[in-house]
Amino acid sequence: xxxxxxxxxxxxxxxxxxxxxxxxxxxxxxxxxxxxxxxxxxxxxxxxxxxxxxxxxxxxxxxxxxxxxxxxxxxxxxxxxxxxxxxxxxxxxxxxxxxxxxxxxxxxxxxxxxxxxxxxxxxxxxxxxxxxxxxxxxxxxxxxxxxxxxxxxxxxxxxxxxxxxxxxxxxxxxxxxxxxxxxxxxxxxxxxxxxxxxxxxxxxxxxxxxxxxxxxxxxxxxxxxxxxxxxxxxxxxxxxxxxxxxxxxxxxxxxxxxxxxx
Numbered sequence: 431x432x433x434x435x436x437x438x439x440x441x442x443x444x445x446x447x448x449x450x451x452x453x454x455x456x457x458x459x460x461x462x463x464x465x466x467x468x469x470x471x472x473x474x475x476x477x478x479x480x481x482x483x484x485x486x487x488x489x490x491x492x493x494x495x496x497x498x499x500x501x502x503x504x505x506x507x508x509x510x511x512x513x514x515x516x517x518x519x520x521x522x523x524x525x526x527x528x529x530x531x532x533x534x535x536x537x538x539x540x541x542x543x544x545x546x547x548x549x550x551x552x553x554x555x556x557x558x559x560x561x562x563x564x565x566x567x568x569x570x571x572x573x574x575x576x577x578x579x580x581x582x583x584x585x586x587x588x589x590x591x592x593x594x595x596x597x598x599x600x601x602x603x604x605x606x607x608x609x610x611x612x613x614x615x616x617x618x619x620x621x622x623x624x625x626x627x628x629x630x631x632x633x634x635x636x637x638x639x640x641x642x643x644x645x646x647x648x649x650x651x652x653x654x655x656x657x658x659x660x661x662x663x664x665x666x667x668x669x670x671x672x673x674x675x676x677x678x679x680x681x682x683x684x685x686x687x688x689x690x691x692x
Contacts, residue, residue, distance in 0.1 A: 431487045433511065434676040435503050437494035438539070439562040440585075441652065442503070444476060445673050446487075452670055454480045463498050469506035477510065484511040489691060491680035493518045493538040493672070504692060514691035516680050518542070525687050526679065529574025537565075540578055542675025543650065544569035549678050551666060552646045556637050558630060558664075559672070560651035562586055566633055568641060576641070579633055584653050588622050603656050627659045634663060 432447040439460060446454040456476050477484060490507045492515060494500050500517060507515050516522065523533040523541055528548065530541055539559065544567045547555040553571040558564065563586065566579040582590065584603055592600040601615045609624050611617025638645055649664045650671040661667060668674075683690055 431482065432677050432680060433487050433490040433507065433513070434673050434680070435490065435492045435494075435507065436539075436672060436676065437492065437496050437499050437503060439495060442499070443673070444473075445670075446480060446482065447673075447677050448482075452673065454482075460496060460499075463502065466502050466505060469502050470509055473506050473510045484513070487511050487513045489514045489516065489680060489684055491516045491518065491676040493542055493676050495537055495539060508692065514684075514688070516683055516691050518676070518679065522679065522683060522690060525683065525690070527682060528569070528571075531575055536575070536578070539672055540565060540567045541575070542672045542679065543567050544575050544675070545679055546668075546671050546675030547646070547648050550668075550671075550674065551648060554641060554644065555646045555648060556634070556641070557648045557650060557671065558634075560584065560649070560653040560657060564626070564629075564651075566637070568637055568645070570641075581629065584622060584626055584656060587626075588618065591618060603653075605659065623657070623659065626657055630657070630660045631663060 434445050436443040442458045442460055444456045445452050490513055492503055504515050504517055518538040520533040523530040528545060530536060543557040543559055547557050548569055548571055556566060556568045558566050560583060562583045564581045564583050568576045570576055588603060589600060591598045601618045604619060605623050606616040606619045609620050611620045634647060647664045648666045648668055650668050654667060654669060
């Protein structure tokens with residue numbers, strides 16, 4: 431078994447890989463840093479609910495874009511499960527079997543998406559990850575990670591309208607019946623939903639123009655189901671892609687660079 435912990439800006443996702451599939455997943459809202467025992471208690475409860483024996487966990491992989499939580503999560507895993515833990519970071523990226531540019535700058539989620547997409551789907555890929563941020567990463571088997579594009583995520587964009595204005599409310603992210611808003615709610619929904627349709631299509635068009643039309647387009651991320659209007663524009667929808675990237679990087683590092691595990 432392999433345990434992964436994906437620490438994002440919106441959620442902490444714990445998932446267990448067993449018998450060639452993701453058999454358990456737990457999602458917890460990312461909050462301010464808590465006392466260290468908080469994470470240990472929570473992890474013990476999760477493991478008990480899953481009904482697994484920690485001795486059977488071969489190793490764990492932690493990916494994080496919230497540095498303040500890294501030590502707490504890594505220590506909780508080590509104390510509760512007592513397995514080797516790999517915290518993804520620059521030293522990991524420099525030792526992978528694909529080229530990762532600017533290893534001290536690039537986000538681990540982008541590396542995981544690129545790595546999994548290349549391993550699972552083909553020689554040349556583009557991954558659009560609909561999360562707190564909307565990220566695009568383009569990778570090639572020979573050249574590694576070629577480039578990245580980052581924009582505000584759907585919920586981030588919608589929340590900024592409400593937070594930065596006096597009269598615009600927070601609205602549910604769903605497609606209105608018409609692109610022409612009939613009230614404030616549908617006007618915002620139209621701008622966000624159809625606007626992001628256009629954003630995705632234009633970026634995909636420009637990437638295909640630069641990289642070639644044979645590039646494989648993959649969608650992932652917690653909000654990918656919201657933006658259903660672009661699903662037909664993609665070749666693959668893989669909601670577990672980031673976790674698969676963590677697992678695959680962990681397996682490579684465990685076999686080739688076990689000294690990177692804590």
